[in-house]
Amino acid sequence: MSKLIKFDIAGHAHFVTTKVNRFIPLFLAHDFCRILLANVDYYRRKHGFKLLGYVIILDHFHALIFPQNDISISRILKDIKRYTAKQIRERLIECPTSWDSLGGLVVSPKQLELAYQTPARHCLQNLHVPILEDFQVIQSRTKDQKHQFWQQGFYDFNVYSESKLHEKLNYMHNNPANWNLVDDSGSYFYSSYQNYLDNGNEELPIEIDWL
Numbered sequence: 001m002s003k004l005i006k007f008d009i010a011g012h013a014h015f016v017t018t019k020v021n022r023f024i025p026l027f028l029a030h031d032f033c034r035i036l037l038a039n040v041d042y043y044r045r046k047h048g049f050k051l052l053g054y055v056i057i058l059d060h061f062h063a064l065i066f067p068q069n070d071i072s073i074s075r076i077l078k079d080i081k082r083y084t085a086k087q088i089r090e091r092l093i094e095c096p097t098s099w100d101s102l103g104g105l106v107v108s109p110k111q112l113e114l115a116y117q118t119p120a121r122h123c124l125q126n127l128h129v130p131i132l133e134d135f136q137v138i139q140s141r142t143k144d145q146k147h148q149f150w151q152q153g154f155y156d157f158n159v160y161s162e163s164k165l166h167e168k169l170n171y172m173h174n175n176p177a178n179w180n181l182v183d184d185s186g187s188y189f190y191s192s193y194q195n196y197l198d199n200g201n202e203e204l205p206i207e208i209d210w211l
Contacts, residue, residue, distance in 0.1 A: 012159060013066040013165060014064070014067070014156050014157070015064055015157040015168040016063050016065060016073065016156050017062050018060065018081060018153075019061075020059040020149065021149055021150055021151050024059060024123065025124060027060075027106065027190070028058060028099070028105055028106055029104070029105070030103030030104050030106055031102045032102065033190045036056060037205050039080050039084045039087070043079050044209075046079075047069065048068045051064070051206070052065070052192075053172055054172070054190075054192050055173065055191040055193075056190040056191075057175055057190075062172045073156055077154050084149075085147075085150060089147060095132075096129060101129075106189065107181045111180060115180045118179045119179065120181070135147040135148055169196075172191070176191060192208050
């Protein structure tokens with residue numbers, strides 16, 4: 001993914017996807033979803049981009065990001081991923097021994113059984129509570145690198161029209177139901193689907209921006 005060309009074009013939103021290294025389903029745990037969203041919110045305020053939609057699901061993160069300044073989409077994702085990784089590492093150093101010690105499961109065990117019937121099986125085959133050693137690097141890219149939490153790079157699609165914006169929003173929002181993690185898309189917690197339904201319910205994990 002790191003070799004894909006990125007086009008920073010004024011007036012274009014970006015549909016981005018970034019994945020956890022080795023497809024480990026980190027985002028089955030509430031704590032790791034919260035860490036990621038806290039960093040998205042922090043860098044939204046720092047870099048001034050608009051967050052138009054998102055979903056966090058098992059081993060990856062989709063988002064619709066609309067840069068407003070001269071900050072590139074690559075810089076935005078780099079910052080989010082770097083500091084999310086730092087905080088995930090700090091959490092795993094504590095050696096959690098159960099999903100409950102990581103805030104609990106995002107979806108029920110029953111739904112996970114159903115998810116095995118979908119493409120989600122690729123990251124659920126060796127399901128266990130994540131440990132730091134899961135992310136140990138075999139060949140480091142820098143002198144001090146010992147762990148890698150994200151796959152290198154990210155997928156980026158320039159959203160150049162309103163129809164494409166709706167297409168990508170629908171794709172994201174339907175992802176949890178398509179993977180059998182929930183019975184209907186509106187009941188998945190870490191998704192902007194609820195924002196579009198409820199328009200700012202205080203219980204939602206993060207606010208989104210409106211065009």
